[in-house]
Amino acid sequence: MIFQPPALALLFASSLNALMLTGVGLFALYLLVRWNPASGGEAQIALERRTHLASTLVALSLVLGLPALALFVHTADAMAPFFIGAMCAIGSLKANVWGFPALYTMLAGFFLAAAWLVLNHLDNRGWDYPLIRPKYGLLLLLAPLALAQAVLLWLYFLDLQPAVITSCCGSLFGPAAEGVGHDLAALPVQWARPAYGLVWGLTLASGGLFLARGRGGRVFGVLSGLHLPAALAAVVAFVSLYIYEEPNHHCPFCLLQAEHGHAGWLLYPLLFLGTAAGVGAGLAMGVRADSLQDAGPLAARKLAWVAMAGIGGFGLLAWGYVWRSNLVLG
């Protein structure tokens, strides 16, 4: 199984990512100890020069992050026919204990790298490196996460046994299942729909208010972050039912398949990009530095537009699927 080209590509990319970010993480430790903007010495100038390399490496890591996440999910979905009992990506990810942890670290890595890039962008706009410490502090989280991600991916692909009998999505979201997946699937559609509509509406309203009046940027950031679990819950609770036109099929991964119009490939990128940009906007409005009085709100506005497009687009698409569906629920 490990010989599949997408698996080889993922292993190579994640190993390289881990190598780059481990190096940057070690540099972050060194920088946090030695950073002294008041000094004009050789060591301080060398540190400042190295920050350019660190920024470029983390930017490359983010550029890799989203396609790698998509490729991992796609590969898991494409491998499903080779595991007895698997019907979609869930079966492949559950073929051993490393699949889901690898997916979670990739997701966390993407959002953390996005937050880091916002901090880095702002830091570069200020003349006095205003965010250098929080920025490099965050790298101390990102670097071990990248390492964990690479290790988990290697363990996952090396430990794949085609003879293993895995379970399909019905076992995770079906009536007999236990855990968060089942709880979300069991949410009554009658109130899950308006509840998500309320969260979506509030998030967009706070974004609109921020763009119109320049106020409430941090609230918008928080709501964008909260919108992500609400949106994922909505996908499991009712959006998936309307797309499959089946009252008991709640799987969020089967949405990626061709027979369901690749709906997941339209919904999830919008949701993730929108969330990353929304949280980034809140972060940009939250920074306190004299040298960023203009740059902070300016960056926050740009990010808010992206977030509104992403979150708004996700919601409209989801409601579109509900409206267009032939399924009648409650």
Added chain:
Amino acid sequence: MTGGWRRQRALIDFAVANMARRRGRNLGLFLAYTLVVFLISGVVLYGDALRREARALLADAPELVVQRLTAGRHDLIPAGWTETLAGLRGVTAVQGRLWGYHYDPALGANLTLWVPLEDAPLPGQVQIGSALAREKGLGRDDVLSFRDAYGKPFPFAVAGTLERQSELANADLMLVNEKDFRAFFAFPQGMFTDLALSVRNPREVRKVAEKVLERLPAARVISREEMARTYEAAFNWRQGLLLSVLSVLLLAFALLAWDKASGLSAEERREIGILKAVGWETGDVLAMKLWEGGLLSLTAFLAGYILAWLHVFHADAPLFTAVLKGWSVLYPRFALVPEVNVAQLASLAFLTVLPYVAATLVPVWRAATLDPDGVMRE
């Protein structure tokens, strides 16, 4: 146009002009890069196309095939087993199949004789695979004769050749009718080679297979999914083996890229020094150098991918055929169906562009952080 994009466009213009000035060096790198992308893309495109071909063929295969085992070997199956399995819940049809192999010493190849369940040829006639027709120089109404089970010549009149589209499966195939098959092999009446079972609900295939084994413990049951898994594993393994070999080439190319990016000429160092002296910042030089690498990667990736595409889908991929398709005396010739998918492109970009970008990042950063004063004094 926003300021950010205007700045990037200016940097791209500068990067293109810079590359054009060092045409010789960049052309060498471009050719090596294109070759690496061509080889790796070729392996991936060819392997994926073969997998699709195998999947398409198996789509028409029966859900389950039942064989009889005697002392662990495949044995002929009595017709009575058909009735034993026909009553199983979920099974829509049970059909006895007749097929066997005949070694042709003239060709040095094993031929597959098959009795189709529908539209079998008339007695004395045969339909043959196009690879067999090609090798034997046979056409319609020609006579093909083999020695039967008793050593006597057994003539078949060629009624036609099988379609080229399915040559992967029918290269060595001979379709005959049941009477000729039994006479040729001295195959006992009331016996079949194996049984094909059709199952209504694909989710019940495993359950049906269990029930077959309960009723017929001496049977071996092979599902279509198992056959698909076996094909997939074989192609994966061959494709992965070639990719592993090519990874050495990739490493060599990454070292070449590192070396080229590190070895800045005195002229380039002076140039960067002047740019910084006239106001360029480290970030600008870094961005310009990254654009150089990005443009080289993009053009080499596209050139390598398109060449690989032409090699695989229009030139029968002579470089990879023996390793990926397999070894056979009667080689099937078939046109693979081209397909581009985003996952394949992303995998290829990860495998080819990423090593180049990674190898050049540090040298590019070193160049961008050169001290203008020191460089201009050199």
